[in-house]
Amino acid sequence: MPAYHSALNEETDVRQVGNVGIFPVRTKIRGPAPVADPSQGDILDETLDLFRANSLFRNFEIKGPADRLLIILILFISDCLAKLGSSRAPSSQLEASKTLNTLAVDNFPVPGDANFALNAHYAPPGSRADAEYLRQYLTQVRQELAARLVERLYADGTGKPSKWWMSFQKRRFMNRSLGA
Structure with a gap:
C-alpha cells in the first residue's frame, strides 16, 4: 500500500x-507565506490529516514540491509529539502551546544546510536570499502548524493530550527526524 x-x-x-513548494x-x-482562501483547506490541514497514516510508512515516493513540504511538516509534527512526550507529566494546553511555539522558532536546518537530514532529496536554494526566504516561510508555517496541532491534541476538553495522537510520539516517518 x-x-x-x-x-x-x-x-x-x-x-x-x-524544489520545495511555497504554498498559501x-x-x-x-x-512571507502567501495568504490562503479562508474557506478552503491548506497544506497544514492536509499535513495534520495525513500525519498518522503516513507515519506508518518507511518509504515515501516524492511526486512533487508539495510532497517535499509535506515531508518536512510531518517530521516536524513527529518532533513536536516527541517533545511533548518527553516531559514527565502531561502538559496543560497552555504549556504545550508555549513549548511547541519555542520549538517552532528555534534555529533549524533548511534544505541545503550541511546538517539537514534529507539533503539527498532536496535541491538547495539558488541564492542566500532564497535560503533566508525559505527559513522565514518554514518558521511561519511551523508556528501555525504547532498552534493547530495543540488545538487537535486538546480538542476533547479534558486538559490532557489525546492518547490517539500521543501514541505516535515514538514512531518515525521514514525512520527520520529533523531534530538531533
Missing part, C-alpha cells in the same frame, strides 16, 4: 525555493 501524497502536487503556479497558508502569524 503506498503512502498518501499531497493533493497540492497538481498545482502548477506555485513558487519553489530549491491560513494564518495570523506574520511572515
